[in-house]
Structure formats: C-alpha cells, structure tokens
Amino acid sequence: MPRATLPADVTVGTVLREARRRKGLTCAEVGAAIGVHGNLIGLWERGGERLPAARRPQLAELFGLDPASLLPPDLMAVSAEEAELIGAFRCMDKDQRASLLRIGGMMVDGRIAA
Structure with a gap:
C-alpha cells in the first residue's frame, strides 16, 4: 500500500519541479x-x-539552489547539518536507528571518540 502524501513532501516537490522547469529539463534528464x-x-x-537526504545536495547543485530550500518545512528550523542527520535518520529502519x-x-558520554 502506498504511503500517504505528506504536505511537507508536496512543498519540497513543488520547489523541485519549479527549479527543474526553470532549467528547461525533463524528469528523465534530471x-x-x-x-x-x-x-x-x-x-x-x-x-x-x-x-532522500543524500539526493538534496546533488539536486541543489544541479539547479543552483541553496540545499536548505529542499528541506521539508518541519526541518527548516534546524541547521543544515542537523537536517541532514534527521533526514538520514528518517530513512533508516528500526535497527539502524x-x-x-x-x-x-x-x-x-565519552565512551568512544569521534
């Protein structure tokens, strides 16, 4: 069963579509x-x-956009680094999370170093 369409995803999709059209590209070309x-x-x-979070930088570069413009509105109040982490987290399965x-x-806790 397909997942429900979320308003935040529609908002990001609209930005993506408008950027693609401004560049005169088809979906296949992108x-x-x-x-x-x-x-x-x-x-x-x-x-x-x-x-996906991993595709945002690629698309932002292709379209000359600020990568933050491709973040769902619910992630825009955090830094780009935090949003990338949140986006990746949302793409993980339960065990990965x-x-x-x-x-x-x-x-x-200092038990392991970065």
Missing part, C-alpha cells in the same frame, strides 16, 4: 544527471515519496 530513473523525480515532485542512537549516546 534523473540521468543524478543517477536515478526519471519516474522517481516525478514521484518526488508530486510528494509521493520523500526526497537504534544503532545510531547507541553510538551517539556513547560519543556524548
């Missing part, structure tokens, strides 16, 4: 430039799937 299928670009533009939280806790 997809080829960053190594994904053009259909995925369309899905991101419609908010059908959240734009638990591991990352354990590692972060150990770093904060």
Whole structure:
C-alpha cells in the first residue's frame, strides 16, 4: 500500500519541479544527471515519496539552489547539518536507528571518540 502524501513532501516537490522547469529539463534528464530513473523525480515532485537526504545536495547543485530550500518545512528550523542527520535518520529502519542512537549516546558520554 502506498504511503500517504505528506504536505511537507508536496512543498519540497513543488520547489523541485519549479527549479527543474526553470532549467528547461525533463524528469528523465534530471534523473540521468543524478543517477536515478526519471519516474522517481516525478514521484518526488508530486510528494509521493520523500526526497532522500543524500539526493538534496546533488539536486541543489544541479539547479543552483541553496540545499536548505529542499528541506521539508518541519526541518527548516534546524541547521543544515542537523537536517541532514534527521533526514538520514528518517530513512533508516528500526535497527539502524537504534544503532545510531547507541553510538551517539556513547560519543556524548565519552565512551568512544569521534
């Protein structure tokens, strides 16, 4: 079953679509430039799937945008570094999240170095 479309993803998708159109590119051309299928670009533009954190810098560079303009509005109040971490965290499965939280806790407690 497809996930529900979230307003934040639609907002980011609109920014992405407008930037693509300003450059005069098709979804297929953008997809080829960053190594994904053009259909995925369309899905991101419609908010059908959240734009992965790893793709934001690529698209921002391609379109000459500030990477923060491709952050969901609920992440814009944090630094770009924090937003990248939050975006990556949201893409992880439950076990990956638990591991990352354990590692972060150990770093904060001084049990492991950066």
